[in-house]
Amino acid sequence: MILAIFLVIFAVLALVFILRITVTRALEVSGSGDVAPKIEPIDIEAFRNLVNAAESEYLYRRLPAPEFRRVQRERLRAAAAYIRVASHNASLLVMIGQAALAVGDAKTADAARQLVDSALLLRRNAALAMFRIYLAMAWPQSSLSATPVLQGYERLSSSAMLLGRLQNPAVPVRISVRS
Amino acid sequence: MLQAHSFLWNYLWVAPNVYLFILALLLCKRGFVRVSPAFLAFAFVSALAEIAAFLADVIPSVSPENFWRVIWVGLLAESLLKFLILGDVFSRVFAPYGSIARTGKRLVGGFGGLLVLVSGVVAGFGQGDNINVIVSGAHLLEQTVFIIESGLIIFLFLFAAYFRLEWDRLSFGILLGLGISSCEHLATWAIIANASPSEHVRTLFAFLNMATYHLSVLIWVFYLLVPGRVVAKSAVPLPENNLAVWNRELERLLQQ
Numbered sequence: 001m002i003l004a005i006f007l008v009i010f011a012v013l014a015l016v017f018i019l020r021i022t023v024t025r026a027l028e029v030s031g032s033g034d035v036a037p038k039i040e041p042i043d044i045e046a047f048r049n050l051v052n053a054a055e056s057e058y059l060y061r062r063l064p065a066p067e068f069r070r071v072q073r074e075r076l077r078a079a080a081a082y083i084r085v086a087s088h089n090a091s092l093l094v095m096i097g098q099a100a101l102a103v104g105d106a107k108t109a110d111a112a113r114q115l116v117d118s119a120l121l122l123r124r125n126a127a128l129a130m131f132r133i134y135l136a137m138a139w140p141q142s143s144l145s146a147t148p149v150l151q152g153y154e155r156l157s158s159s160a161m162l163l164g165r166l167q168n169p170a171v172p173v174r175i176s177v178r179s
Numbered sequence: 180m181l182q183a184h185s186f187l188w189n190y191l192w193v194a195p196n197v198y199l200f201i202l203a204l205l206l207c208k209r210g211f212v213r214v215s216p217a218f219l220a221f222a223f224v225s226a227l228a229e230i231a232a233f234l235a236d237v238i239p240s241v242s243p244e245n246f247w248r249v250i251w252v253g254l255l256a257e258s259l260l261k262f263l264i265l266g267d268v269f270s271r272v273f274a275p276y277g278s279i280a281r282t283g284k285r286l287v288g289g290f291g292g293l294l295v296l297v298s299g300v301v302a303g304f305g306q307g308d309n310i311n312v313i314v315s316g317a318h319l320l321e322q323t324v325f326i327i328e329s330g331l332i333i334f335l336f337l338f339a340a341y342f343r344l345e346w347d348r349l350s351f352g353i354l355l356g357l358g359i360s361s362c363e364h365l366a367t368w369a370i371i372a373n374a375s376p377s378e379h380v381r382t383l384f385a386f387l388n389m390a391t392y393h394l395s396v397l398i399w400v401f402y403l404l405v406p407g408r409v410v411a412k413s414a415v416p417l418p419e420n421n422l423a424v425w426n427r428e429l430e431r432l433l434q435q
């Protein structure tokens with residue numbers, strides 16, 4: 001009987017989730033014009049510093065262990081915030097890229113496809129990096145590498161610039177403060 | 180009205196399968212076999228299997244054992260085809276994006292394996308609602324298939340939602356119909372297979388199952404035959420904003 005109750009609860013929740021997605025999709029108007037202003041620029045250099053292994057190593061050698069753990073957790077928290085924004089930007093760029101795929105000429109479509117692919121890769125890497133950051137927060141001494149996210153974001157930035165230039169050559173486009 | 184073999188009962192058992200068969204014929208005419216052969220095969224096989232089960236139920240010369248054999252054959256064929264449909268939908272939605280296609284495949288494989296394990300354990304703990312193995316086995320198999328199916332469908336929806344991927348009308352319609360049907364069927368089969376409800380409650384569940392399946396068939400008809408609303412999209416250049424300026428100013432302030 002407990003099994004039955006558990007399965008019924010799962011089925012009801014799954015059904016609600018599916019219906020919610022259906023309603024959301026039905027209400028969704030092509031809103032790429034609305035999402036573009038929501039892109040937040042990120043200081044990639046600051047993020048680079050936060051996840052710099054040499055910097056962590058330096059702090060580890062200079063600070064007492066409890067102080068290092070506290071500082072390292074702060075740095076990781078900040079890095080996580082950067083990654084969240086980068087991931088959010090990537091999701092907006094997926095939407096813009098998909099909209100561009102539907103209307104663009106062959107050249108724009110190519111750039112849009114490249115943008116979507118890079119943005120999806122960043123979303124994937126961001127999810128993995130967040131997982132690693134939370135692990136590292138539990139064990140601040142463990143090594144942490146967010147390099148794939150960084151590289152993904154830099155690639156994404158150049159793809160977005162290419163697509164922006166193709167769609168509107170007059171308007172300069174940047175999604176990071178420095179790239 | 181809510182009695183076994185009433186007019187409504189017969190309608191709900193036969194009509195959706197007739198509609199599904201007609202849908203399959205129309206899709207065949209439109210060359211759908213190249214688009215989603217798995218769904219087309221499912222539509223034909225499922226419609227014929229259910230009509231065969233109905234005939235086996237109403238023809239007096241068919242023994243109860245043979246009726247359940249017909250149910251088993253239909254169930255096994257439908258289950259296999261449903262998983263092929265899910266694979267087909269996955270390929271259509273995610274394969275164009277090389278950066279996540281491989282990750283998605285691995286995750287679907289891993290999650291599918293986990294679901295098989297969980298559904299096997301759940302079936303192992305199931306009490307069985309009938310002393311006849313052919314009957315209780317069919318109910319447990321239904322429950323097992325619906326656990327895996329609904330789990331995979333939810334996974335596909337979540338995966339696409341996380342990556343903000345747009346669904347094409349065809350894949351979304353197929354998955355929506357399967358999702359609604361599998362979730363409702365999972366709930367009712369879980370109760371039937373584990374809680375031994377009364378005969379009257381079983382009949383009500385049968386009505387609910389058939390009505391939900393009818394709804395799913397109508398969803399497929401709508402999504403696969405009715406063309407979608409064409410939304411005029413215009414090219415949107417990537418925007419420029421002044422956040423960079425704000426960041427520079429704040430950095431300067433912090434460095435003072």
